[in-house]
Amino acid sequence: xxxxxxxxxxxxxxxxxxxxxxxxxxxxxxxxxxxxxxxxxxxxxxxxxxxxxxxxxxxxxxxxxxxxxxxxxxxxxxxxxxxxxxxxxxxxxxxxxxxxxxxxxxxxxxxxxxxxxxxxxxxxxxxxxxxxxxxxxxxxxxxxxxxxxxxxxxxxxxxxxxxxxxxxxxxxxxxxxxxxxxxxxxxxxxxxxxxxxxxxxxxxxxxxxxxxxxxxxxxxxxxxxxxxxxxxxxxxxxxxxxxxxxxxxxxxxxxxxxxxxxxxxxxxxxxxxxxxxxxxxxxxxxxxxxxxxxxxxxxxxx
Amino acid sequence: xxxxxxxxxxxxxxxxxxxxxxxxxxxxxxxxxxxxxxxxxxxxxxxxxxxxxxxxxxxxxxxxxxxxxxxxxxxxxxxxxxxxxxxxxxxxxxxxxxxxxxxxxxxxxxxxxxxxxxxxxxxxxxxxxxxxxxxxxxxxxxxxxxxxxxxxxxxxxxxxxxxxxxxxxxxxxxxxxxxxxxxxxxxxxxxxxxxxxxxxxxxxxxxxxxxxxxxxxxxxxxxxxxxxxxxxxxxxxxxxxxxxxxxxxxxxxxxxxxxxxxxxxxxxxxxxxxxxxxxxxxxxxxxxxxxxxxxxxxxxxxxxxxxxxxxxxxxxxxxxxxxx
Numbered sequence: 001x002x003x004x005x006x007x008x009x010x011x012x013x014x015x016x017x018x019x020x021x022x023x024x025x026x027x028x029x030x031x032x033x034x035x036x037x038x039x040x041x042x043x044x045x046x047x048x049x050x051x052x053x054x055x056x057x058x059x060x061x062x063x064x065x066x067x068x069x070x071x072x073x074x075x076x077x078x079x080x081x082x083x084x085x086x087x088x089x090x091x092x093x094x095x096x097x098x099x100x101x102x103x104x105x106x107x108x109x110x111x112x113x114x115x116x117x118x119x120x121x122x123x124x125x126x127x128x129x130x131x132x133x134x135x136x137x138x139x140x141x142x143x144x145x146x147x148x149x150x151x152x153x154x155x156x157x158x159x160x161x162x163x164x165x166x167x168x169x170x171x172x173x174x175x176x177x178x179x180x181x182x183x184x185x186x187x188x189x190x191x192x193x194x195x196x197x198x199x200x201x202x203x204x205x206x207x208x209x210x211x212x213x214x215x216x217x218x219x220x221x222x223x224x225x226x227x228x229x230x231x232x233x234x235x236x237x238x239x240x241x242x243x244x245x246x247x248x249x250x251x252x253x254x255x256x257x258x259x260x261x262x263x264x265x266x267x268x269x270x271x272x273x274x275x276x277x278x279x280x281x282x283x284x285x286x287x288x289x290x291x292x293x294x295x296x297x298x299x300x301x302x
Numbered sequence: 303x304x305x306x307x308x309x310x311x312x313x314x315x316x317x318x319x320x321x322x323x324x325x326x327x328x329x330x331x332x333x334x335x336x337x338x339x340x341x342x343x344x345x346x347x348x349x350x351x352x353x354x355x356x357x358x359x360x361x362x363x364x365x366x367x368x369x370x371x372x373x374x375x376x377x378x379x380x381x382x383x384x385x386x387x388x389x390x391x392x393x394x395x396x397x398x399x400x401x402x403x404x405x406x407x408x409x410x411x412x413x414x415x416x417x418x419x420x421x422x423x424x425x426x427x428x429x430x431x432x433x434x435x436x437x438x439x440x441x442x443x444x445x446x447x448x449x450x451x452x453x454x455x456x457x458x459x460x461x462x463x464x465x466x467x468x469x470x471x472x473x474x475x476x477x478x479x480x481x482x483x484x485x486x487x488x489x490x491x492x493x494x495x496x497x498x499x500x501x502x503x504x505x506x507x508x509x510x511x512x513x514x515x516x517x518x519x520x521x522x523x524x525x526x527x528x529x530x531x532x533x534x535x536x537x538x539x540x541x542x543x544x545x546x547x548x549x550x551x552x553x554x555x556x557x558x559x560x561x562x563x564x565x566x567x568x569x570x571x572x573x574x575x576x577x578x579x580x581x582x583x584x585x586x587x588x589x590x591x592x593x594x595x596x597x598x599x600x601x602x603x604x605x606x607x608x609x610x611x612x613x614x615x616x617x618x619x620x621x622x623x624x625x626x
Contacts, residue, residue: 033399035339035406097594104601108337111399112537113597115339119534120590123583130580234530238410241403276418283407287392290404294396 005267007150011225013263014163017256019218019236020243021170022211028187028250029207030102032110036093037215037240038233039121044086044216045223045232046129051078052136068154070139071224079220083213090212091205093117118234126230133227136220159221166217167256170210174252179206187250238279239266242286248299257297261285304444311447313563314556318451318458319516321555323536325461325548326508332546332607333474334501335481337398340389340405341509341536343412346528347385348378348510349517350416353429356518363429364422371433375514382510383503390502395495401502409533416525428524432517450519457515458552461508466548477501531586535562538593546607553605558589 019041026034055074065072097117101110143151174180185193186203194200215233222232243262247254262282269281289296323345330336338344352374354365385408393404416423423429434440436449468474479487480494488494517523535558543554565585573581596603 033403035402097598100598108335108398108402109597109601111337111402112541113594115402115537116534116590116593116597119530120587120594123586123590126583127580127587238403238407241406245400245403277414280411280414283411286404286407290392290396290400294400 003148003150005271006264007152007156008270009264009267010260011152011156011160011263012266013260014160014256015218015221015225015259016236016239016243016263017259018163018166018221019215020240020247020255020259021167021252022214023240024244024247024249024251024255025183025207026211027244029183030098030110030204032107032114033241034211035111035114035118035237036090036121037211038235038237039118039125040086040090040212040215041219041222041233041236042122042125042230043089043233044082044212045219045228046125046134047085048075048078048082048216048220049134049136049223049228051081054078065137065139069158070137070141070153070155072137075136075220075224079217082220083216086216087209087212090208094204094208122230122234129230131230133229134223135227136224153225155224159225162217163221166214167252170214171252179203183207235279238286239263239282242282242289245294245296246285246289248296251296251298254296254298308444308447311444311451313559315447315451315454315519316516317556317559318454318552319512319519320536320539320559321552322454322458322461322512322515323509324539324543324551324555325458325465326505326512327536327540328545328548328551329465329468329501329505329508331540332551333469333477333481334498335398336394336498336502336505337402338405338502338505339402339530339533340407340409340412342528342530342532343405343409344382344386344506344509345513345516345532346409346412346416346525347382348513349523349528350423350429350513351381351510352378352514353432353517353523354422356433357429357431360431362421363424371435371518374518375511378510378514379507380510382513383507386503386506387499390499394498394502409528409530413525413528416528423525426525428522428527429517430522432521432523434518434521454515454519457511461511462548462552469548473497473500534586534593535589538589540603541593541596542603544603544605544607547603547605550603550605550607554603557604562589 019037022040023034023037026032026037052074055078059074097113098110101113141153141155143153143156145151172180174183182193182198182203183206185196185198186200190200193203218236219233222228222236226232239259239262243258244255245258246261247256247258262285265281265285266278270278323341326344327338327341330338352371355367355369355377356371356374357366358368359366389401389404389408393401417426419425434450435453436446439446439449476487476492476497479490480492480497484494513528516527536555539554539558540551541554542558543552544550562585565588566582569581569584570578
């Protein structure tokens with residue numbers, strides 16, 4: 001068996017992990033399983049795609065790829081703007097829907113509203129962009145051997161590097177800064193944090209912004225290395241939830257490691273039973289965690 | 303005129319089969335507060351089980367036992383109930399929204415099986431030649447639709463009356479007690495997880511039955527009938543009709559299905575033919591917006607839950623005190 005599946009698993013896993021950070025943060029700080037997260041991925045990616053073509057129109061035809069990569073600088077600029085926009089979309093949804101439901105204090109109603117909102121948002125993308133797959137670039141990439149019989153494209157290596165940077169930055173933010181401390185306090189006990197002078201509303205806004213931006217980043221990576229479809233976020237939801245629960249709700253390193261395990265599990269399933277059953281791997285891992293250690297690898301007791 | 307009655311009967315058969323799914327969901331969500339995001343999966347299990355048992359033998363596919371339709375329907379309830387028992391046993395003891403995530407997962411896995419395990423499910427092409435009740439009347443659309451409507455109406459009435467009775471029984475009150483205050487119910491010696499499991503299995507069995515009825519009425523099932531849009535429609539029906547109220551569940555089903563059926567031709571009239579597949583997505587957007595709006599503005603739905611469900615308490619004495 002070629003070791004290529006390890007590389008594929010890590011690549012997919014890194015992307016799942018990046019998305020799962022947002023899931024785990026909203027879950028622990030806002031207290032509900034947010035089904036809209038998949039739509040942040042989709043909307044963010046389509047926003048980046050639209051911005052990329054917008055930049056292309058503005059600057060003329062100078063869209064040559066950078067160095068060995070398939071994408072040019074417009075994708076990177078568009079990606080950064082799209083991350084901000086997706087964060088704002090998350091804030092907007094919170095303003096219209098979730099903030100008002102939070103007052104009732106029923107988490108399950110919030111899960112339900114997120115389910116309804118995700119369905120509406122996804123169908124809106126399908127209406128606007130049709131269900132035809134889209135691509136950031138039509139450039140062909142040649143996979144280079146990196147040893148042990150594993151081949152990676154330049155794009156894939158760039159994605160792995162960017163993921164690593166984002167994950168480390170997130171972990172530092174949560175563990176080393178005052179903001180991170182405030183986030184952890186709200187996740188432990190919102191009322192107590194409020195009394196202690198933590199700006200709970202601000203932490204909630206920050207959580208939405210970060211979750212949305214990271215979802216967008218994960219989506220752009222999927223868009224560059226695979227393709228862009230209206231259902232891309234929906235199809236990632238189950239792996240994201242599995243990764244977040246596997247790693248332990250609230251833990252950023254847990255989400256990333258959970259993502260890697262789910263990604264490796266998926267590529268192992270592809271290797272052993274076939275690509276059709278990829279999604280089943282995430283489900284089996286989820287059931288296994290819930291049976292054996294429901295708090296996850298790095299979770300606190302609920 | 304006769305055409306209109308025939309169409310009305312056809313419409314009501316479909317609407318009532320959705321109503322049955324809603325009744326099942328109402329046992330889970332309305333009475334017990336269990337959030338099932340895998341409704342489509344349980345409906346699919348019922349539809350496929352009954353189809354496998356009742357279809358004539360087919361080359362290259364497992365099943366085809368040619369059994370009577372009633373056997374298929376009972377087996378549909380049983381298999382959907384068993385799947386629910388498995389999922390429930392794993393998740394019901396954990397955080398409430400883990401059930402949402404796991405049921406979401408099982409619906410995806412069932413979809414995978416339906417599409418990929420050709421030897422069992424017929425793959426993407428689905429299963430055809432499912433025996434239809436009163437097939438001998440099929441030449442006469444009016445008689446066929448009316449006869450089927452009678453069957454579906456009777457099944458729905460039985461399920462409705464049974465559930466209404468259960469809601470008012472001590473069992474139903476325990477479910478509500480657990481939903482409202484689990485600690486209080488537990489302190490009275492009620493095993494919350496076991497009651498939740500019972501409600502979850504019962505609701506899923508009803509969904510399986512509804513799936514089987516739909517499959518037998520159309521005579522054909524395919525994986526794309528059981529995608530998350532179905533789950534979503536059923537949820538919208540229950541939320542709009544009024545969760546916790548069996549009449550609300552049926553009302554919501556008929557109402558949302560009527561809007562859904564009417565908006566199809568409307569989209570056909572507004573958009574050019576090549577855009578119609580795309581515009582169909584707008585139907586889901588509309589339902590999603592309505593559902594979120596109802597959650598925000600009128601969380602109790604059109605017909606809210608009755609505050610008092612015991613025969614032993616005087617309704618007048620309770621007054622109009624609203625339940626949250």
